[in-house]
Structure formats: C-alpha cells, structure tokens
Amino acid sequence: MKKGVLLVNLGSPDSPEPKDVKKYLGEFLMDERVIDIPLIARTALVKGIILKTRPKQSAAAYKKIWWEEGSPLIVLSKRLQNAIQKDVEIPVALAMRYGSMTIKKGLQELVDKGVDEVLLFPLYPQFAMATTETILVLAEAIQKEFFPNLKIESVPAFYNKPDYIDVLSNSIKKHLEGKQYEHILFSYHGVPERHIRKSDVTKSHCKIDCTCCVTPSKAHEFCYRHQCLEVTRLVAEKLQIKEGAFSTSFQSRLGFDPWLQPYTDRTIERLGKNGIKNMAIVTPAFVSDCLETLEEIAMEGEEIFHEMGGNEFTTVPCLNDDSEWVALLSKWINNWTVSKTQTV
Incomplete structure (x- = not known):
C-alpha cells in the first residue's frame, strides 16, 4: 500500500472581503459540532442573525492581519506542509476543515498520486468537538462516499507528548x-x-x-x-x-x-x-x-x-514552521511509515 499524509487545519475565507467572509462563516457556524443546537434553531441564529452583521465586523478584522500572500493561516500551513515534505518520502497534502481547500480535495490529491493509506493529521494539540472531532467525522463521511477503497488512520491528540x-x-x-x-x-x-x-x-x-x-x-x-x-x-x-x-x-x-x-x-x-x-x-x-x-x-x-x-x-508566535516543530512532525510521520511497513 502506498502511504500519504493529510494535514488538516481550520480554514480561512478566500479573501478579507465581506462576501467571502460571510460564505466562510456560514459554513463554519452551521457545523453542528461548532454550534451544537437543533438545526432549526442553528439556522435561525446563524442565517437570521449572525450572518447579517458579523461578516462586516470579521472582514474588518481579517483586513488588519491579511498578508500580501494571502490568509496568514493558509500561508503558514503551506509553509509547514512544504517543510515537512522535504523531510519525508511519502506525499504530504494540506486541507482545511472550512473554506475552499476542502478535505475532499486533499484526499483526492493523495489518491491521484497513488496513495491508498492516509495518515489524517488534525493540526490541533488538544481534542475538541469543534476542532478534531468535526475533522474526523467529515473525513470518514467523505471516505465512505468518494474513496471507499482508501484506508484512513488518524493522529490522536498530542497535547501531553x-x-x-x-x-x-x-x-x-x-x-x-x-x-x-x-x-x-x-x-x-x-x-x-x-x-x-x-x-x-x-x-x-x-x-x-x-x-x-x-x-x-x-x-x-x-x-x-x-x-x-x-x-x-x-x-x-x-x-x-x-x-x-x-x-x-x-x-x-x-x-x-x-x-x-x-x-x-x-x-x-x-x-x-x-x-x-x-x-x-x-x-x-x-x-x-x-x-x-x-x-x-x-x-x-x-x-x-x-x-x-x-x-x-x-x-509569543504559534509554532508555525519552526524548525524543531517541522522536525518533530516529520519524525512522527516517518515513525508511522516505518511501523506500517513493519506491520505489513
């Protein structure tokens, strides 16, 4: 089996403009693991109240921090992906839980490279319903519907390693x-x-x-x-x-x-x-x-x-593409690759 890794982060609007922020917030806030109330109430809250005012406020905030290369979260995640790819031999793809860089696209990228066994790596040290769990649930649903022959193994919370x-x-x-x-x-x-x-x-x-x-x-x-x-x-x-x-x-x-x-x-x-x-x-x-x-x-x-x-x-900045952080993730990925090879 050919192995690959899918790094998954939160996501970002395509631009800091209100229309793109509204689209992003709509997807994010309608997630039942983010706002965990009945669908009717969630729809009324998100579409009837929040999305009428919040996009403009959030767009103004995004404009304060937006980089020339794009969303800082996306840019930094790509830098991390590229740095890890230099240290590991298997393909490393990047996806976001929300936004245009979907998990489906990330899995498809790996499948197109011949991958049939994926290490799904949520980029969150701690487990939470609104972060890790929503990634795992969506990835499983996508795998069953679009990639039935793809085997996926996920990385558990690593907060105390x-x-x-x-x-x-x-x-x-x-x-x-x-x-x-x-x-x-x-x-x-x-x-x-x-x-x-x-x-x-x-x-x-x-x-x-x-x-x-x-x-x-x-x-x-x-x-x-x-x-x-x-x-x-x-x-x-x-x-x-x-x-x-x-x-x-x-x-x-x-x-x-x-x-x-x-x-x-x-x-x-x-x-x-x-x-x-x-x-x-x-x-x-x-x-x-x-x-x-x-x-x-x-x-x-x-x-x-x-x-x-x-x-x-x-x-204090987040770990981003810090060299020690890249080395650690690469080590974990390489250890997984070796362990799976030995199991086979």
Whole structure:
C-alpha cells in the first residue's frame, strides 16, 4: 500500500472581503459540532442573525492581519506542509476543515498520486468537538462516499507528548529571551461548557470545577479543558515558571451560554488592574497563527492591557514552521511509515 499524509487545519475565507467572509462563516457556524443546537434553531441564529452583521465586523478584522500572500493561516500551513515534505518520502497534502481547500480535495490529491493509506493529521494539540472531532467525522463521511477503497488512520491528540512539550517550551523560551515579563498567560480557544460534558465518555466525571481536571479519569482522553490545563502545567514545569507567575484563560466566546472560564480579555484586564506592567501571552491551542492570535490577542489584547496601565505586552508566535516543530512532525510521520511497513 502506498502511504500519504493529510494535514488538516481550520480554514480561512478566500479573501478579507465581506462576501467571502460571510460564505466562510456560514459554513463554519452551521457545523453542528461548532454550534451544537437543533438545526432549526442553528439556522435561525446563524442565517437570521449572525450572518447579517458579523461578516462586516470579521472582514474588518481579517483586513488588519491579511498578508500580501494571502490568509496568514493558509500561508503558514503551506509553509509547514512544504517543510515537512522535504523531510519525508511519502506525499504530504494540506486541507482545511472550512473554506475552499476542502478535505475532499486533499484526499483526492493523495489518491491521484497513488496513495491508498492516509495518515489524517488534525493540526490541533488538544481534542475538541469543534476542532478534531468535526475533522474526523467529515473525513470518514467523505471516505465512505468518494474513496471507499482508501484506508484512513488518524493522529490522536498530542497535547501531553513529551517531545511536543519540549518543542513548545523551547519556542516559548526562544521568543521570550531578553524580554521582561512578570506574568505569562496561556490562552486557549474557548468552547461552551456543554461541549466538555458532551465529550465526557464516562457521562459523570466532568463537573468543570477545580477538581475533575486533576482527578485521573478516562474522560481526560476527550476533555478539552483538562488537556489545556495539562499543557499549561507541563510547560510551566519545563520552563520552571514560578507558581503565581502564570495562568490559563480561554478566548473567543459566542452567544450567552457559559463558556470555559476565566475569559482571556477579562484576565488581561485584571492583570493590568492588579499592577502587572509586563506580561507575555502564548496560544497553545493553535499551531499556526490565525485571526484569533494575530488580531484578537496581539492587537485587541494588547490594547486592553495598555488601557489598564500595562506597559510591555509580548505575544509569543504559534509554532508555525519552526524548525524543531517541522522536525518533530516529520519524525512522527516517518515513525508511522516505518511501523506500517513493519506491520505489513
């Protein structure tokens, strides 16, 4: 069997123009694993309310961070793909969960190269309904309908793999070298609290309190909150950050239902009010910089911090195409290739 890899990231509008942003947001927000309410209610909310106002606001945000080469997320993902391809012998394709670079196109690209066994690699360190799960479910549906002879194996969440923690920690250390900061904030993409409970395979463990995420359980395999807190703990331990000099928060919420807390914007505000003058922020839920990291964190977050009296606001870039990150992904892919060959 000929093997190949499909890297899958979130996606992006084709341009920062409102019409393209509206099309992208429509696909994204109508995903039942993103807004997990009944179809009728979801349609009324998304098409009847959100898409009437949000596209213009989001388009303005995209225009702030759009590069000459295109969407930063797409450009950086392609750079990662190209760098990995130089280190591995099997074909490496790239797809997005939303937008024009579809998973179907990515699989077709590999099939056209003779691939009949694919390693599906969601580019998310932590598992979540709205990220990893929606990729896996869609890929399975596409495989059954269009590529019945194609075998697909997926990469599980890698949030606690020691070599990933090493690479992430080294990147943070490198970008903070020479910087003065009193506090480092680990900000993760937010999800509704109900997503955590829905992902609980035990149906009883997740209480979203101060104890469940640190109490061993099978639920942790699919618990986004636990996995985020664990990344923070492992990196802080690796970098020997003192207790009290770091914290975890969650960014980007939508609607009025409770989302994971504490919220990033309010945490930045609180740190400034409490007299923190120099802070750093890292976003380990993403491996590629995107609208959330470049605009919501690096621009809006810094503005909030300065308004609260803060001075230095240092944003640590995502791993992007960092050489150590490329080497690690290439190693994982090569190990998979060897293991499958040995199994055959």
